[in-house]
């Protein structure tokens with residue numbers, strides 16, 4: 001008897017081609033992420049990333065990548081922002097995060113994807129507060145939005161289940 005099953009995992013994303021199509025709150029967050037990218041410390045990759053986190057208390061915390069001569073020691077923009085947000089407001093869930101990146105002195109044409117480690121950190125935040133985090137990846141030609149990090153991290157690790 002064959003009991004193997006093949007299944008598809010579907011993630012829903014929303015694409016925008018124009019910032020004007022987006023809610024004001026999301027546009028504001030993207031602009032904060034863009035501002036943060038401009039002051040990133042990325043002398044090695046020259047890929048400056050900015051992230052901005054909107055908290056449920058309406059505070060916005062932004063961060064950018066902080067590189068190091070010992071490469072693995074540096075940290076992504078998303079984690080700089082998320083960790084600082086949770087350090088400053090330990091009881092406040094994250095509502096959304098926007099990410100943008102500058103390469104060759106221009107914002108990237110394509111949306112910036114989040115690395116696996118940052119996805120895992122955002123998942124921890126969702127689970128900690130039982131609150132989905134909206135993710136907005138900015139690119140000049142396209143902006144991608146997801147309603148939960150679980151859409152970016154199917155079959156994720158969960159110690160507690």
Ligand SMILES: [Zn+2]
Nearest residue numbers: 076115117118
């Ligand atoms: Zn990352």
